[in-house]
Amino acid sequence: MAKSSSPVSGVAERYAQSLFELARDEGSVDSTESELNAFRDLIEENADFRRLVESPAFTSHEQLAAVSAIVAEVKPSPLVGNFLKVVASNRRLFALAGIAEGFRAMAAAHRGEAEAEVVSAHPLTEEQRGELRDALGSYSGKTISLRESVDPAILGGLVVRIGSRQVDTSLRSKLNSLKLALKEVG
Structure with a gap:
């Protein structure tokens, strides 16, 4: 359910x-x-x-x-x-x-599938899709289907949501983290 x-x-x-x-x-x-x-x-x-x-x-x-x-x-x-x-x-x-x-x-x-939402800065190649599907499948133990979108604002990397988990490896997030760290120091 x-x-x-x-x-x-x-x-x-x-x-x-x-x-x-x-x-x-x-x-x-x-x-x-x-x-x-x-x-x-x-x-x-x-x-x-x-x-x-x-x-x-x-x-x-x-x-x-x-x-x-x-x-x-x-x-x-x-x-x-x-x-x-x-x-x-x-x-x-x-x-x-x-x-x-x-x-x-x-x-x-019911079919043992899960959907992953993937946001990338540029469209993924077939090879990248396959590698991502395999990695997510081994993580979740399910067959993964990808729902892809492109958002140039993330600059690079990926934002992946599968179920309630999100992994944000985007360059934008890393830059924001660095910006916060620098504000704390200065």
Whole structure:
């Protein structure tokens, strides 16, 4: 189960947990994750759907009708289709992105995977990605997937977050530490 410190709300976490248990029982965790990700992407990419999901102005009946039409067109698995209809009828569509994120985390844990957030000053090469993945995998005992971002402000090095741990080897942090040490001396 996702930790309470995760960005997933309690409502989203409960729905994600329920869906995960159903998907696990029917052996469809990977396909359910993929379908949820498609709906999360639809929220991000389609302003009209995002408005339907996020706006409290729509009634549960209107949300259910819209989701039912989308489900009929997209034809996801019965589990995901029915789940989306339940979420809409309970007026919880606003939590759909969080549900997808919570489900993704539970599915990754189920597969023995962990995600590491990596911030670097420059894009990593394939060789660097492989070495980092191997090092983090041996540290955590899990298969690691990397979520990378580039921030030139760190100047060099890496900032790596895996679970609740963070390792900051950035040049910016080292310079800030040196700056503080020099202030204490002077």
